Amino acid sequence: xxxxxxxxxxxRLQPLxxxxxxxxxxxxSAFGRSLPESSGPIGxxxxxxxxxxxxxxxxxxxxxxMTLYELWHQHRSKVFGHAxxxxxxxxxxxxxxxxxxxxxxxxxxxxxxxxxxxxEPKTEMWYIAQADPDAALYVGVxxxxxxxxxxxxxxxxxxxxxxxxLPVRAGDFxxxxxxxxxxxxxxxxxxxxxQNSDTTYRVFDWNRMGLDxxxxxxxxxxxxxxxxxxxxxxxxxxxxxxxxxxxxxFKVERCNLTAGQWMCWGExxxxxxxxxxxxxxxxxxxTLKTGDFxxxxxxxxxxxxxLVSDAGAVLLKTTFSAAG
Numbered sequence: 001x002x003x004x005x006x007x008x009x010x011x012r013l014q015p016l017x018x019x020x021x022x023x024x025x026x027x028x029s030a031f032g033r034s035l036p037e038s039s040g041p042i043g044x045x046x047x048x049x050x051x052x053x054x055x056x057x058x059x060x061x062x063x064x065x066m067t068l069y070e071l072w073h074q075h076r077s078k079v080f081g082h083a084x085x086x087x088x089x090x091x092x093x094x095x096x097x098x099x100x101x102x103x104x105x106x107x108x109x110x111x112x113x114x115x116x117x118x119x120e121p122k123t124e125m126w127y128i129a130q131a132d133p134d135a136a137l138y139v140g141v142x143x144x145x146x147x148x149x150x151x152x153x154x155x156x157x158x159x160x161x162x163x164x165x166l167p168v169r170a171g172d173f174x175x176x177x178x179x180x181x182x183x184x185x186x187x188x189x190x191x192x193x194x195q196n197s198d199t200t201y202r203v204f205d206w207n208r209m210g211l212d213x214x215x216x217x218x219x220x221x222x223x224x225x226x227x228x229x230x231x232x233x234x235x236x237x238x239x240x241x242x243x244x245x246x247x248x249x250f251k252v253e254r255c256n257l258t259a260g261q262w263m264c265w266g267e268x269x270x271x272x273x274x275x276x277x278x279x280x281x282x283x284x285x286x287t288l289k290t291g292d293f294x295x296x297x298x299x300x301x302x303x304x305x306x307l308v309s310d311a312g313a314v315l316l317k318t319t320f321s322a323a324g
Contacts, residue, residue, distance in 0.1 A: 004075045005062035008304050009284050010274065010294035013056040013068070015096075018044040021211050024100035026189055030130055031096075031291025040211050044097055047293040048273060050090035050196065081271040081298030083320050089196055092250055094273060094293065094318065096129075097190040103183050104205040104216070105138060105159055109226045110178040114199065117222050121178045124194030125237075125245045125252060127316060128172040129277050129291075132187030138163040139174065139182045140234040147229055154220060159204040164233045171314075173237045173252075175245050179228035191275055193318050195249050201226060246321060253317040257281060257309035265305040265317075271298040272319045279313035 017036055020043020027033045027045060035042050049056050049068065056068040063071070071079050072090045085091055108122035126137075138160070141150065145162045153162045163181060166174075168188070176182055181203070184190060201219035210216040237244055242253040257263065257279070266272050274296055280289040284304065288294065296305065307315075 002074070004078050004299070007062065007079075007297050007300055009061060009286070010296050010300065010304070011061065011063060012059050012294060013048060014059040015293075016046040016049065016054055016056070017042050018046065019211060020044055021208065021216070022101040022103050022186075023098050026098045026100070026130070027096060027291065030189055032289065033291065041100065042098060044095050046093065046095050048090075048092065048094040048295070051093075051198065078299045079271065079295075079297045080320075081269055084271065085320060087196075091196050091320070092273075092318070093194050093196045093198075094275075095192040095194070096291070097184060097188070097192055099184045099186055099188045099190070101208075102186045102206060104202040105163060105181065105183040106200050106202045107181050107223050107226045108178045108197065109199060109201065109222070110228075113226055114178075117225070119199030119201075119222075120195070120197035122195050122197035122199055123177045123247060123249055124192055125173060125175050125250075126184070127191040127193075127244070127252075127277060128168050128170050128188060129191055130189035131169050131172075135168055135187040136185040137166045137168055137174065137182070137188075138185065139166055139176065139180060140164040140231040141181055141227070141229055143232045145229060145232070147224055147227070150227065150229070151224055154203065166234075166236060168236065173244050174234075175237055175247065177228075177247075179226055180231050180234070181227050191277060191316065193245075193250055193252055203227075244316075248321050251319050251321050253319075255315040255317060257307070257313040257315065259309060259312045261312075262306065262308045264302055265296055265307050268300070268302060268305075269298050270296075270319070272296045272317050275316040275318070277314050277316055279309060279311060281307045281309045281313045281315070283307055
């Protein structure tokens with residue numbers, strides 16, 4: 001283990017872009033990014049990830065080249081603070097999703113079932129960064145739908161009729177616990193904050209082909225076991241303060257900066273993930289713009305936490321849950 005160099009600015013990680021059959025290239029226009037040349041649509045950008053097969057890497061500064069896994073194991077208390085859990089890997093995964101087509105209707109296994117199904121539980125939240133006029137989400141089941149009637153809907157090809165439908169607009173958010181049936185509709189750009197899991201059980205995929213020209217795998221039996229049939233007609237999140245979601249795995253707050261407003265981002269000793277969802281803000285010599293993500297290390301001094309908006313900004317702050 002090497003000593004941690006002095007950190008005087010937020011950490012920037014290199015995003016990992018994923019081709020998805022339902023994706024597009026909206027991150028180019030929305031965030032000003034240069035996406036990789038690809039024959040397939042880009043559906044996801046993994047911004048903060050520590051998995052065996054996918055790894056965030058610090059892209060610049062004194063820690064350039066270090067992986068999130070290395071930071072987690074070698075410098076946990078200094079970078080992630082004393083509130084960091086004792087998990088073998090960084091416990092969160094943060095993404096951008098670009099849904100030009102509707103995603104599969106799917107579910108993530110709850111903790112009580114995940115081990116016996118060979119998967120990982122996955123609770124998440126979505127923040128709507130952009131939404132086409134008619135964009136919507138599929139979340140939960142309609143009242144009266146139970147396992148038997150849902151299985152019948154699968155057999156009859158009417159699954160979409162059994163799922164609750166919610167119109168959305170930019171700035172909306174929703175909590176998606178494990179067990180909640182869901183699908184992201186077409187025309188949405190979403191910030192997703194979730195447990196570090198990559199287990200998804202698809203129940204219906206709109207009869208389309210995958211990027212390889214073949215139908216994507218479905219997981220009907222697993223889905224029928226995992227769906228929470230008491231989760232009827234859920235609604236979008238509501239908040240009368242900065243906290244949008246607080247659950248055992250993460251806490252997400254929204255911060256609105258007016259034009260020219262200054263703030264110190266968090267307290268020394270506190271780790272967080274900063275996401276700019278609207279506008280821009282100056283952080284030292286750098287201007288953070290819409291779609292930028294930064295790790296704010298616990299050891300970052302107050303002067304490194306200084307933010308000043310120009311014409312205003314909307315920021316998300318993701319931290320570990322006190323209950324986690």
